[in-house]
Amino acid sequence: MNIQNTAGEAHKKATTKKTGFWMNLLRVREAGISLIILILVVLVSLRAPAFLTADNFMDILMNISILVIVSLAQTMVLITHGIDLSVSSIIGLVAMMVAFILKQYPGTPIFSAVLLGMALGTVLGSFNGLVITFGNVPPIIATLGSQSIFRGLVFYYSQGTWINSFELPANFKLLSKGTPLGLPNLVIFAVVIAVLVYFFLKYTRTGRDIYAVGSNPDAAQFAGIRTHRVKLLVYMLSGLLSGFAAVLWASRFESAQTNTALGFELQTVTASVIGGVSTSGGAGTVPGVLLGALLLGIIQNSLTLVRISAFWQMAAQGLLILIAVISDKYILERVEKIKK
């Protein structure tokens, strides 16, 4: 009895120690990104004093707000071991449709324009979800296909024309730029959505199910989780948030073009992956993604400030994602070694 007890206690101790290690390392990891951000901030502000001003910081926040919203959607999809490459085309199509409605009916209440965007996005997202779950098509193929389908619909819809700033109502343009609460609405939207997603993933049953489906689909199925429904849900959420982002995009850039948000899907994946979301599913946190998006935003901003030509910025971004995933790999290997 005694021996058993002590053994049990030792085991307990060991497990708590392990979770302690895990927690510490996870903290260290987000601290790692923070450290990179801090170093970058110091270096850039030495070269360009304009960097450390409130105005510039607000600029960065404005620039990453839409990225944050869509990256959070992408993160939920990635956690289920999926990927949504169609977010950019959803943004393009929804922005175009909403902008056309606003041009046609300038009196449309902004609130219903936002709802319309979300509804359209959700329908498009559910197309992905249905094809992936009930059609058994691998996510990367399904969303690759729907990316070109939705983008083709943009061209078919607009006949190659676009909506200019003067064709949009003034109050719609203020949707993203207005500052009734002190901060630009865009930033507030991003913060609210980040908080919602954080609580959804952490404290709701469905949120936990998303992690379960991603880390071990078979086990999740045996545990009574309806994996199909969970997957369908994340693609619908991805569509919903992309639809919302589309409305904000049209409002912020005061236009809707046929190539709106072209290539944006890769930025969302980049922000998620830098933020520690695993493309093989089951792992990823909201704070990590926020830091990932912030890092991307700071890099873009600072490359401009230190007068590195726009042409090299994309190369720098690509290099950054490579460095991030390589260091991530080594951190994970170290964790494994410590566990042993």
Added chain:
Amino acid sequence: MKAENSQELKPETLIAEKAEHYSLSTLFKHWEWMLVGLIIAVVLVNTNLSPYFLNANNLSRTSSDFMEIGLMMLPMVFIIVTGNIDLSVASNMGMSASFMGLLHNMGVNIWVAALAGLLLGTLGGVLNGYLVGRVKLPALVVTLGTYAFFRGLAYGFLGDQAARNYPPEFTYFGQGKVFGTLVPFSVALFAVLAILFGLVLHKTTFGRYLYAIGNNENAAIYSGVPVSKIKFRIYVLSGFISALAGLILAARFGSTRPDNGTGLELSVITAAVLGGLDINGGKGTMYGAALSLLLIGLLKFGMGLMNIQSQVQSMVVGLLLIISILLPHFVSQISSIRKDRIRWKSILAIVAVVLVFAAFFAFFFWSRAAVIASV
């Protein structure tokens, strides 16, 4: 005697194993035939719609439009068969061509510049291969990173400039024909390489290893297949061929811009998957991929003759991609429904889905009509 016994046993066990996947395996076997049927259908429909479709000159000109995609598809088939992916091919092609263009602008001899471009592209492949094969990072993440990195380098090399005025000896590789026939040089090159790659995939140990890795990587490792070495090699190969495709594209256009070939990686993957390759690895043939390239080429050519916008063309290809994978699944799904009881719940769900999409398209066309009227 023993050998005879085992030989007698083998077919039976094989049949028993296959019986389970009977419908699926037959579908995959007939996949290539389905493609052939589709190709014939596309040709028939298009010849009826346009008198210019079966024009040899037109076909010759349009065929070279697809050779860059075709070339990049060859190593992509290897990579997808192992269950990996390379999203960086089109960026690599832009990078190599831009580097060559930069050197050409600086006055370097065109052949030296072309060689340097090929070398840089191969180095790009080495980077991918090292990270996927040796560091063992997920291929999707690695090539997503190099996708941005290579394209960024292309912009870095040329900026908003273009490289022009390539000598005619060089543009021959993109515009020339073989020995006075109507066959473009690039098509001949593709045909030779396709046969070579097909032989390697289907007739050599290396090819068998690729399937082994795609079917079960761990089993392949334990059977002594040099997995990381093979992965490294196919990515290097992919880098080299992408650079080659980049040079041919530059020769065909007679100029290089850093955004050359943007988005082609999706066409390459689409062609491969439509050809019957399983994105999860282990399945598919080279001739299936070649047939699907032909199908996509003819389809796009026909739509182009009917003045359909290129974006709508890629929409059709995207639909084809999804449907081609959906269809086999739905066929097996529907055949299994008969045995089950039909549940009201699922019928209601289907009706709801149909209604939602109908509402979406009703709104889509209604608002579009208003737009068109106002224009």
